[in-house]
Amino acid sequence: MIQFNLIDEKWIPVRRHDGSEIMITPWEVTKEFADNPIVSLNAPRPDFNGALIQFLIGLVQTVAAPTNRIEWRQKLNDPPEPEELKAAFMTVHDAFELGGDGPRFMQDLEKLETEDRHIDGLLIDMPGNSTREKNTDHFIKRNTVTCICFSCCATALFAMQTNAPAGGAGFRTSLRGGGPLSTLIVGDERHNTLWHLLWLNVLQGDQFLRSCGNALRTAKADSFPWLAGTRTSESKTGTDTTPEDAYPTMVFWGMPRRIRLNLDSLNAGMCEICGKQSNLLVNRYQDKNYGMNFAGAWLHPLSPYSYNKDGLPLPIHAQPGGVSYRHWLGFVQEDSSNQRVPAFIVHEFRESRQQRDWQFRLWAFGYDMDNMKARCWYEAKMPLLQIETSLREDYKHYVSSMITAAVEISANVKSAVKKAWFRHPGDKNGDISFLDNIFWQNTESAFYEALHGLKTALESSNDAMENRKEWLDSLCREALKIFDFQAWEGPIEDADPKRVVIARSELAKFNRSNKIKALLDLPVEQKPNDTAAKKAHRRKTLR
Numbered sequence: 001m002i003q004f005n006l007i008d009e010k011w012i013p014v015r016r017h018d019g020s021e022i023m024i025t026p027w028e029v030t031k032e033f034a035d036n037p038i039v040s041l042n043a044p045r046p047d048f049n050g051a052l053i054q055f056l057i058g059l060v061q062t063v064a065a066p067t068n069r070i071e072w073r074q075k076l077n078d079p080p081e082p083e084e085l086k087a088a089f090m091t092v093h094d095a096f097e098l099g100g101d102g103p104r105f106m107q108d109l110e111k112l113e114t115e116d117r118h119i120d121g122l123l124i125d126m127p128g129n130s131t132r133e134k135n136t137d138h139f140i141k142r143n144t145v146t147c148i149c150f151s152c153c154a155t156a157l158f159a160m161q162t163n164a165p166a167g168g169a170g171f172r173t174s175l176r177g178g179g180p181l182s183t184l185i186v187g188d189e190r191h192n193t194l195w196h197l198l199w200l201n202v203l204q205g206d207q208f209l210r211s212c213g214n215a216l217r218t219a220k221a222d223s224f225p226w227l228a229g230t231r232t233s234e235s236k237t238g239t240d241t242t243p244e245d246a247y248p249t250m251v252f253w254g255m256p257r258r259i260r261l262n263l264d265s266l267n268a269g270m271c272e273i274c275g276k277q278s279n280l281l282v283n284r285y286q287d288k289n290y291g292m293n294f295a296g297a298w299l300h301p302l303s304p305y306s307y308n309k310d311g312l313p314l315p316i317h318a319q320p321g322g323v324s325y326r327h328w329l330g331f332v333q334e335d336s337s338n339q340r341v342p343a344f345i346v347h348e349f350r351e352s353r354q355q356r357d358w359q360f361r362l363w364a365f366g367y368d369m370d371n372m373k374a375r376c377w378y379e380a381k382m383p384l385l386q387i388e389t390s391l392r393e394d395y396k397h398y399v400s401s402m403i404t405a406a407v408e409i410s411a412n413v414k415s416a417v418k419k420a421w422f423r424h425p426g427d428k429n430g431d432i433s434f435l436d437n438i439f440w441q442n443t444e445s446a447f448y449e450a451l452h453g454l455k456t457a458l459e460s461s462n463d464a465m466e467n468r469k470e471w472l473d474s475l476c477r478e479a480l481k482i483f484d485f486q487a488w489e490g491p492i493e494d495a496d497p498k499r500v501v502i503a504r505s506e507l508a509k510f511n512r513s514n515k516i517k518a519l520l521d522l523p524v525e526q527k528p529n530d531t532a533a534k535k536a537h538r539r540k541t542l543r
């Protein structure tokens with residue numbers, strides 16, 4: 001029986017500093033670190049890169065985590081030699097065998113007596129016709145992938161178990177639900193190797209062990225569930241898997257789907273995902289429902305969460321419209337009004353790791369799932385600014401109000417465009433949510449400039465009024481720009497130039513309304529017909 005050990009084999013596609021593209025074993029990630037370091041993953045699909053980085057972080061967190069803060073800091077720029085990493089990874093060697101007759105990585109221990117399925121079922125599928133995001137062309141239409149190499153197969157398997165969407169009766173979702181969102185810390189140009197990306201997202205060992213799971217359950221199968229028989233979840237005979245039932249590292253190695261790769265009938269040719277030639281292409285697998293059902297208060301260190309009214313954490317997922325700076329609250333800072341908290345790794349970075357001269361960013365990525373199918377793959381990077389503790393509350397308040405003002409103005413743009421397009425805008429349910437995307441994208445760089453300006457102003461004891469005025473100006477400018485571009489694109493039978501002119505002037509007025517100025521703590525205009533003035537007038541006449 002063919003064997004393929006994920007610790008021994010060169011199966012991870014990466015790019016070096018000099019641009020060369022190679023395949024490495026996981027422990028070679030620090031090879032030639034001083035002269036020609038590995039700078040990025042290089043998988044053929046963006047979701048594969050998102051899976052591979054979590055595989056590497058999970059592996060290092062499981063067997064090579066730093067024991068204290070000093071070790072973490074030392075190793076950030078002076079990583080362990082490949083041989084040292086290899087020695088650590090070899091301690092779990094037996095859990096990382098993809099083939100063979102013994103336990104297989106992320107597969108059911110026993111053969112499944114079910115029908116063979118085409119290998120493309122292992123891929124989280126994307127609609128082939130979407131052009132909304134530039135990344136969607138990397139995704140392949142169903143029925144066009146018939147055989148894949150071991151590298152792509154291992155990645156697809158890990159991606160499926162890590163992201164498992166709903167899949168019909170008894171097909172369980174991942175430990176973070178179907179298609180979770182992850183947020184990772186990304187270094188600046190002085191910290192831009194793959195090692196940096198990896199190490200920045202690994203927690204101190206004891207901290208991690210306290211974060212979630214049962215540290216007393218130290219059997220190997222409590223970390224790597226495929227080393228034992230599957231904890232199945234049939235409604236009568238099965239069982240749920242809660243954090244009490246597993247060692248903390250299980251968060252990286254959950255196995256909601258029961259899968260067995262068919263390695264008996266491999267063929268030779270070209271991998272239909274990465275295009276590489278191989279004599280070992282996988283074309284079939286088997287699966288079965290009622291795999292591990294993750295229940296209870298699981299917390300994954302790389303994902304933001306919201307809390308429901310019972311205090312249970314719910315992992316945040318990407319939504320239509322993408323990921324943008326409007327998610328800054330919740331991803332980077334706590335969003336107390338919506339009970340959202342950033343990922344544990346972000347919290348740790350902000351509270352104890354970040355240094356003044358670091359210009360690091362947050363990389364958020366995930367699928368936008370429509371139940372069983374992925375509509376889209378989203379990713380975005382946003383800056384992580386270091387703010388003095390004493391200024392943090394003010395900073396958070398202003399950033400939050402800047403985002404709220406943008407939400408208001410974005411809504412104004414949509415209703416103005418509807419008014420321009422339709423005689424009866426209220427009756428029409430045309431989907432104009434794409435305008436949101438345009439608005440958030442077009443105001444993004446201005447937002448980050450404003451953030452920097454705000455930080456500088458607060459640090460020099462300035463009230464940052466000018467920054468907020470500038471922010472409002474740029475929002476208003478962009479709103480009119482989008483309106484001018486879209487206003488004449490409505491249905492021809494409803495067209496009316498007069499209505500467009502009125503909608504435009506209303507938009508300009510609403511965007512500078514007292515409501516929005518008050519949101520931004522800008523001076524509001526007192527008009528004689530204001531409620532306060534009316535009351536004063538009434539008091540006078542009553543007297």
Ligand SMILES: [Zn+2]
Nearest residue numbers: 149152271274
């Ligand atoms: Zn391949």
